[in-house]
Amino acid sequence: MKIKIVKNSGDVVDFDPEKLKKSLLKSGASQIVVEDILHKIGNEIYQGISTKQIYKRAFSLLKKEANSHAARYNLREGLRLLGPAGFFFEKYIARLFTAEGYITVTNLILQGKCVSHEIDVIAKSKDVIVMIECKFHSRREASSDVKIPLYVFSRFNDLKEKQHVIFSLKDTMSKCWIATNNRFTSDAIDFAKCSGLNLLSWDYPKNNSLKTKNDIDCLYPVTCLTTLSIAEKDKLLVLDIILAKELISNPDKLERIGLSSSRIKNVLKEARELSKCI
Known part of the structure; x- marks a missing residue:
């Protein structure tokens, strides 16, 4: 008999060990370690167990093996900890675009043809200027529905009618992105495809x-790290340390938030391991 598990949304689905195995391998753990974790979890799960409970157990077992493995596995929770308002999620998205060669600015107010708009992120690459609207959800089961791209599309159309002073004196918007830490509904994706909007979510586009x-x-957020408390992560975010790899070149920030030399050593070790692409 197949084991039924309960997702965050409340949906009941079959337990898929292959899906869990794939996410565990993505953490950087070896095949032997992953098989051992799968064996232990397989012996512990029961009908109606939640995906949250399975995640917590897998996270705990990975952490015993290596903090950086647990930190990679912790990515989605790390994104959620960029809340609750989402201001730091906007900075994280800006970092992603910067890594891809864009120049970025955050939190600008621009005058459209009809009304003014507060824009989360604006990015420029060559002659392309991109408006990026960020939709942050603190609840894991929340999704961005079609109302979001409808609303953002209307704002983009209002803004692209005018020239703006951003990177030069006469900048015009040419593309629009919407980024969320969770998921988009199928209607939201369909509308975006039809209207030329670009979407970025936890699992969309599939390969990017x-x-x-x-x-x-x-580009793991600092909130993924397992050697820091939530309060310490929040202090680093306020100091504009958004990515774990930024700690490597700014170790003084760890001392500034009150960590001992031994803890600083452990945090930097995890940050370095996490910043090595696997």
Whole structure:
């Protein structure tokens, strides 16, 4: 009999060990370690167990093996900890675009043809200027529905009618992105495709999503780290340390938030390991 598990959304699905195995291998853990974790979890799960409980157990077992493995596995939770308001999620998205060769600015107010708009991120690459709207969800089961791209599309159309002073004196918007830490509904994706909007979410686009971008650039947020408390992560975010790899060149920030020399050593070790692409 197949084991039924309960997702964060409340949906009941079959337990898929292959899916869990894939996410565990993505953490950097060896095949032997992953098989051992799968064996232990397989002996512990029961009908109706939640995906959250399975995640917590897998995270705990990975952490015993290596902090950096657990930190990679912790990416989605790390993104959620960039809240609750989402201001630091906007900075994280700006970092992603910067890594891809864009010049970025955050939190600008621009006058459109009809009304003014507060824009989360604006990015420029060559002659292309991109408006990026960020939709942050603190609840894991929340999704961005079609109302979001409808609303953002209307704002983009209002803004692209005018020239703006951003990177030069006469800048015009040419593309629009919407980024979320969770997922888009199928209607939201369909509308975006039809209207020429670009979407970025936890699992979309399939091969260039938040889940997969770190495979290339290792841009894990500092909130993924397992050697820091939530309060310490929040202090680093306030100091504009958004990415784990930024700690490597700014170790003084760890001393500034009150960490001892031994803890600083452990945090930097995890940050270095996490910043090595696998």
